[in-house]
Amino acid sequence: MAYNEDSSASGHDEPWIQWFCGLKGHEMFCQVERAYIEDGFNLYGLRACVSNFSDCLDLILDRIGPEDSDDSHLTQSACTLYGLIHARYIVTTHGLDSMYNKYAAKEFGTCPLVQCNGQPVLPVGLRDEIGVDTAKIFCPKCKSVYQPPPIRSRSGHSSGGGGGAVDGAAFGTTFPHLFLMTFNNLVPDPLPPGSGYVPRVFGFRVHRSAHRAAAGG
Numbered sequence: 001m002a003y004n005e006d007s008s009a010s011g012h013d014e015p016w017i018q019w020f021c022g023l024k025g026h027e028m029f030c031q032v033e034r035a036y037i038e039d040g041f042n043l044y045g046l047r048a049c050v051s052n053f054s055d056c057l058d059l060i061l062d063r064i065g066p067e068d069s070d071d072s073h074l075t076q077s078a079c080t081l082y083g084l085i086h087a088r089y090i091v092t093t094h095g096l097d098s099m100y101n102k103y104a105a106k107e108f109g110t111c112p113l114v115q116c117n118g119q120p121v122l123p124v125g126l127r128d129e130i131g132v133d134t135a136k137i138f139c140p141k142c143k144s145v146y147q148p149p150p151i152r153s154r155s156g157h158s159s160g161g162g163g164g165a166v167d168g169a170a171f172g173t174t175f176p177h178l179f180l181m182t183f184n185n186l187v188p189d190p191l192p193p194g195s196g197y198v199p200r201v202f203g204f205r206v207h208r209s210a211h212r213a214a215a216g217g
C-alpha cells in the first residue's frame with residue numbers, strides 16, 4: 001500500500017494517528033478511535049497482511065515513539081495496517097459518523113463533472129485487495145468514479161495515480177454505498193436526461209455520422 005513521500009518521516013510530536021491523517025494527500029482518512037484498534041476482534045485476519053504486525057500496532061497506538069522506530073519499512077507497514085483498519089472502521093456506526101462530518105465539509109472534494117454543480121464526492125476503492133489500485137472518488141449524483149486531483153509534493157511535482165497514491169483498499173468497495181444507504185437524506189437527485197454536454201460547431205450540433213466520416217477519411 002503506497003503513501004506519499006512524507007509517510008516515512010519520523011520525529012513528529014503528535015500522536016501517530018493524528019500525524020498520519022495530517023499528511024498531505026491523506027485528507028480523505030478519518031481518525032480511527034483508539035478503542036476500536038485495541039479490540040483484537042476488529043483486527044482479525046490482518047496479522048497476515050503486514051510484516052511486524054505487533055510492532056506496527058505498537059507504533060500506531062503510540063506504545064513506541066518515532067525515536068524508537070526509525071525504520072522507514074516499519075512506518076510503511078504501519079501505514080498499510082492503518083489503512084486496512086480504516087477500511088473496516090468506516091463501515092461501523094462511529095466510522096460512518098466521522099466520515100459524515102468530512103463529507104458535509106466537502107473534505108473529499110467535489111465532482112469534476114460540470115453538470116453536477118459541485119456535488120460532494122465520497123472515497124471508494126475499486127478492489128478490496130491491497131496493492132491493486134489507488135483510491136478513487138465516487139459521485140452520488142452522476143454515479144461515476146473519477147481519479148482524485150493529483151497531490152503536489154514539496155518539490156512541486158504531481159503524484160501519479162492521484163490522491164497521493166493512497167491504496168483503494170483503505171476505503172474498500174462498500175463504504176460509499178453503505179454511507180448513502182445510512183444517510184439516505186444525502187442522496188442527491190440524479191442528473192436529468194439529456195443534461196450531458198452536446199458538442200456544437202458554429203452553433204449546430206455535431207451529428208455522430210460526422211465522426212464516422214472523418215474516421216473513414
